[in-house]
Every structure is written in structure tokens, then in C-alpha cells.
Amino acid sequence: MLAGVYYFPTDYGIDIAELARALEERGYDALFVCEHTHIPTSRKTPFPGGEPLPKKYSHTHDPFVALSFAAAATRKLKIGTGIALMPQREPIVTAKSVASLDQLSNGRFTLAVGGGWNVDEMENHGAKYETRFKLMRERVLAMKALWTQEEASFHGEYVNFDPVWQYPKPHQRPHPPVLIGGESDHTIKRVVDYGNGWFPRPRFGWEPKTAVARLNAAATAAGRDPTTLPITVFAAPPDRDKLMPYRDAGIHRVLFETPDVSRDEILRILDKNAPLIKAVAA
Numbered sequence: 001m002l003a004g005v006y007y008f009p010t011d012y013g014i015d016i017a018e019l020a021r022a023l024e025e026r027g028y029d030a031l032f033v034c035e036h037t038h039i040p041t042s043r044k045t046p047f048p049g050g051e052p053l054p055k056k057y058s059h060t061h062d063p064f065v066a067l068s069f070a071a072a073a074t075r076k077l078k079i080g081t082g083i084a085l086m087p088q089r090e091p092i093v094t095a096k097s098v099a100s101l102d103q104l105s106n107g108r109f110t111l112a113v114g115g116g117w118n119v120d121e122m123e124n125h126g127a128k129y130e131t132r133f134k135l136m137r138e139r140v141l142a143m144k145a146l147w148t149q150e151e152a153s154f155h156g157e158y159v160n161f162d163p164v165w166q167y168p169k170p171h172q173r174p175h176p177p178v179l180i181g182g183e184s185d186h187t188i189k190r191v192v193d194y195g196n197g198w199f200p201r202p203r204f205g206w207e208p209k210t211a212v213a214r215l216n217a218a219a220t221a222a223g224r225d226p227t228t229l230p231i232t233v234f235a236a237p238p239d240r241d242k243l244m245p246y247r248d249a250g251i252h253r254v255l256f257e258t259p260d261v262s263r264d265e266i267l268r269i270l271d272k273n274a275p276l277i278k279a280v281a282a
Contacts, residue, residue, distance in 0.1 A: 001243075001246060001247040001251055001252065001253065001254065001280045001281065001282055002029035002030065002252065002253040002254075002281075003028060003029055003253070003254050003255075003256065003273075003276055003277045003280055004023070004028050004029045004030030004031060004032065004078065004253060004254075004255050004256070005023060005028060005030075005031060005032070005255055005256050005257070005258045005270075006031075006032040006033065006034065006082045006234060006235070006255045006256075006257060006258065007019065007031065007032075007033055007034070007258040008033070008034045008056040008057070008059075008060050008260060009033045009034075009060055009061045009063070009066040010055075010056050010059040010060055010061070010260070011059050011061065012059060013056075013260065013263075013266075014262075014263040014266050015263075016033075016061070016066045016067075016069050016070050017069045017070060017072070017073035018073075018263070019031065019070070019258070019266065020069075020070035020071075020073045020074045020077055020079075021073050021074060022266075022267060022270055023074075023077055023270065024074045024075070024076060024077040026270055026271070026274040026277075027274060027277045027278075028077070028270070028274070028277060029077075029078055029253060029277075030077065030078035030079065030080060030110075030253065030255070031067075031070055031077060031078070031079055031080075032079070032080040032081065032082030032110075032112065032232075032234075032255055033060075033061075033063045033066055033067060033070075033079075033080075033081060033082060034060060034063070034081075034082055034083070035060055035062070035063040035081065035083070035084060035085060036057050036058065036060055036085070036118070036121065037085070037088055037121070037125070038058070038121065038124070039053065039057055039058040039118070039121065040118070040120040040121055040124065042120055044119065044120050045117065045118045045119045045120055045121070048117055054260065055260070056260045063081050063084060064081075064097040064098075064101055067079045067080075067081075067101060067105075067109070068101060068104070071101065071104065071105035071108060071109075076108075077108065078108050078109075078110065079101075079105060079108050079109055079110070080109060080110035080111065080112055080179075081110075081111055081112050081113070082112050082181075082199070082234055082255065083112045083113055083114035083181045083199065084111060084112065084113050084114075085113075085114060085115070085116040085122070086113045086114070086115070086135070086136040086139050086140060087115055087116055087122050087125065087127035087132040087135045087136055087139075088116065088121070088122055088125040088127060089139065091138075091139040091140075091142040091143050091146075091159055092142075092146065092161070092164075092166070094139070094143060095142070095143040095146040095147060095166065096146075096166060098111055098143065098147075098170065098175075098176060099146075099147055099166075099167075099168050099169060099170045099175075100168060102170040102171045102172055102175075102176045103168045103169075103170060103171045105171075106171060107170075107171035107172045107176075109170075109172075109176045110176055110177045110179060110232075111176050111177070111178050111179070112178075112179040112180075112181055112199040112232070112234075113136060113140060113178060113179070113180060113181060114136075114180070114181035114182060114199075115132040115133050115136050115182075116132060131158075133186075133190070134157070134158065135158045137190065137193070137194055138154075138156040138157065138158045138159040139158070139159055140178055140194055140195075141154065141156070141159075141194055142154040142156070142159045142161075143175075144174075144175060144178070144194075146164075146166045147169060147170050147174065147175035148169075148174045148175060150165070151163040151164070151165065152164055152165075152166060177196040177197050177230075178194075178195055178196045178197075179195060179196065179197040179198060179199035179232055180194075180195040180197070180198060180199060181199040181200070181201075181234070182199075182200065183200045183201060183203060183204060183206050185214070187200070188214055188215055188218045189218065191215065191218075191219075191229060192215075192218045192219050192222045192224055192229070193222075195229070196228070196229065197229050197230045197231065197232065197252070198211075198215055198229060198230075198231045198232070199231075199232050199234055200231065200233060200234065201233070201234050201235050202233060202235065202236060202237070207245075208233075208245050208246045208248075208249035208251055209245065209248075209249040211231070211249070212231065212249045212250050212251070215229060215231065230252035230253070231250075231251050231252055231253075232251075232252060232253040232254070232255060233246060233251055233253070233254045233255065234255050235255065235256075235257055236254035236255060236256060238256045238257075238272075238273045238276060240276060240279050240280070243276065243279070243280050244280070246280070247280050247282060254280070256273055256276075258270075
């Protein structure tokens with residue numbers, strides 16, 4: 001099992017290139033970054049974690065720009081979004097960003113996506129909360145068409161374009177993995193329908209062995225090979241005893257939180273958790 005981290009790449013936090021180098025030097029597998037394009041000041045949508053909303057949510061860099069600096073500062077570190085809010089992202093432009101970053105990083109990029117929780121934030125992008133998952137599905141499928149077809153086209157309810165050329169194509173073939181975020185049975189259906197892996201959080205009674213069995217059963221029923229749908233767990237506990245069931249269940253990767261603290265504190269946390277990398281390796 002691999003071990004990486006996730007981080008809100010803020011304008012007041014540790015330099016993203018320094019963080020990436022520190023992770024690679026300590027043997028971490030990956031850096032995934034969170035995103036919010038903006039936070040409406042109305043605050044009509046309650047924060048699921050309980051108010052007040054943490055400062056980092058309104059101070060994140062664009063994930064693709066931040067990850068470009070992380071990729072340029074490292075050689076082997078995997079990079080990813082955790083998560084990209086696809087109802088808020090135009091698919092043609094996002095497909096271009098993904099392909100460019102994957103190409104320039106020599107195939108180190110993973111796209112983890114989700115529907116989002118902030119209603120007024122997504123409405124500012126013209127998306128509706130009630131249809132966000134239908135919109136996300138079409139946008140992901142449209143991007144896959146752009147990455148894999150020489151003359152790509154897509155015609156859906158929300159995304160429509162006639163044949164186009166878009167280059168570069170991603171370094172990874174057929175394209176970078178698209179992981180679907182969430183924990184529900186609906187999420188698992190989305191993973192099996194159009195995803196390349198699952199990106200759950202260990203919450204609401206989530207348990208690794210049961211979770212793997214749920215995904216495997218759904219994949220088999222849909223005619224997909226479960227081994228082609230790896231699981232990356234977001235916000236896994238940085239505790240050896242708690243992580244062993246993850247490894248034993250067949251989880252592919254765990255991501256530890258890199259909190260919103262000072263540079264020196266972050267580096268101390270990376271040092272503290274570094275021994276877990278070897279401990280959980282299969």
C-alpha cells in the first residue's frame with residue numbers, strides 16, 4: 001500500500017514546491033491538493049464540518065497551477081487533485097489542463113473528482129445542486145473523449161460539441177486515472193459506470209474490508225474487472241495499527257492530512273509520519 005498526503009495549497013501556507021520536495025525526500029508516494037474557486041460571502045450553505053468555515057477554503061491556489069510547481073520541483077512524486085469540483089469546471093479547458101500537466105510531469109497525474117457541497121459556489125458557475133452529478137458525469141466522459149479521440153465530439157444534455165482537435169494528448173494511455181470521490185452506494189455506481197478508481201473518506205462507518213467488497217461486487221455485476229478500480233483513501237488515519245486493515249483489505253493508497261499550520265510544523269508532521277510509509281508497504 002502506498003502513502004501520500006493531501007493539502008489545501010494556500011497563498012499563506014508552505015511553498016508548494018518545497019512541500020513537494022520534502023515529500024519526495026521522505027519517500028511519500030503522492031501529493032493531492034484540494035480546490036475551491038471561491039467562497040461566496042453569503043455563507044448560505046453550511047460547512048459540513050461545522051462553522052466557522054476554515055480560512056484555507058477561500059485561499060487555495062488553482063490546483064493545476066500549484067501542481068505544476070510541485071511536478072517541476074520533483075522527479076517521481078505522484079500528483080493529483082483531491083478533489084476537482086467538476087460541476088464548476090468547463091470540460092474542454094479542464095481537459096487541456098489535465099493533458100498538459102500529465103504530459104509535462106511525465107505521466108504522474110491523477111484526477112480525483114467530486115460534485116461539491118457548496119450550493120451558492122456552484123450556482124455562481126451556472127451549475128445546479130440537484131443535477132451536479134449528471135453534469136459531472138457528462139463532463140468527465142467529454143474529457144475522456146478529448147483525451148482519447150483524434151477528432152473528438154460529444155453530445156449530451158449538458159455538454160455538446162462537434163468534432164474538434166485537442167492536443168497534447170496525456171502521457172498516460174488511454175488517459176490519467178479518474179477517481180470518483182464519495183462514500184455512498186451512489187458513488188460506487190459512478191465509479192463502476194465511468195470512473196477508474198474510488199476516492200472515499202473513512203467516515204460514516206466506512207470500513208476498508210467491507211468497502212472493498214462493496215466495490216468488487218458492483219464492478220463484477222457490471223462486467224468490470226475490480227482490479228482495474230484501485231482505491232485511494234482521503235484523510236486516512238496516520239496510525240500504524242489503524243492502517244493495517246487498509247493494507248490487508250487491498251487499499252491501493254492512503255492520503256494523510258497536511259494541516260493548515262506553519263511550514264516548520266508541517267515538516268515535523270512529515271517526519272513523524274514518514275515511518276508509516278515502510279510500515280504499510282505490501
